[in-house]
Amino acid sequence: MWWIYALLAALFAALTAIFAKVGIKGMSADLATAIRTVVILTLAWGIVLYKGEWKDWQQLSRQNMTFLVLSGIATGLSWIFYFKALSLGKVSQVAPVDKLSVALAIVLSIIFLGETPDWKTLTGAALIIVGTFILIL
Structure with missing residues (x-):
């Protein structure tokens, strides 16, 4: 089943590039990234709250938190650079290089x-x- 989720991730990543390229036209790539981040934050927390998984936070170890924070920083930097690249280049070039x-x-x-x-x-x-x-x- 993992590959179905991986294919869906690839599909939505492709749509992300198309939607982002149209969405950032004439605006700051950093502002676009911030808006996108708020949407993702809302969606992710909505799912966690809906499924009642917020209760699991007490089970997180220091290692869990450290590496999740590092992952979040890496993701944020990835998005910032990706949106900047999209603002300057073609989706057909930026997305494959990404x-x-x-x-x-x-x-x-x-x-x-x-x-x-x-x-x-x-x-x-x-x-x-x-x-x-x-x-x-």
Whole structure:
């Protein structure tokens, strides 16, 4: 089932790029990111409150909080740079280059998490890296 959610994530990421490119026209990329963040914050907390999962916050460890905060900072910086790139470039160039994150995540998962990807995963990562450099040049 994981792959269904991953495909849905990819679909909505693609829609994000299209909607964002139209939405940021004539405005600050930083303001656009802030507006988007408020929408995401509202949606995420709405889901947590609806499902009653807010009660689980007491079970969070210091490690959970530290890495969730670091993840939040990384996400915020990613969005800021992504919207700035979208304000300056074409979606057809920015979105694929942004997906270099997939290959970087694979490399970082090997280094920091000790994961051992198979040859298909490594080949896919290599193709993403090559494709990214082709788009940039």
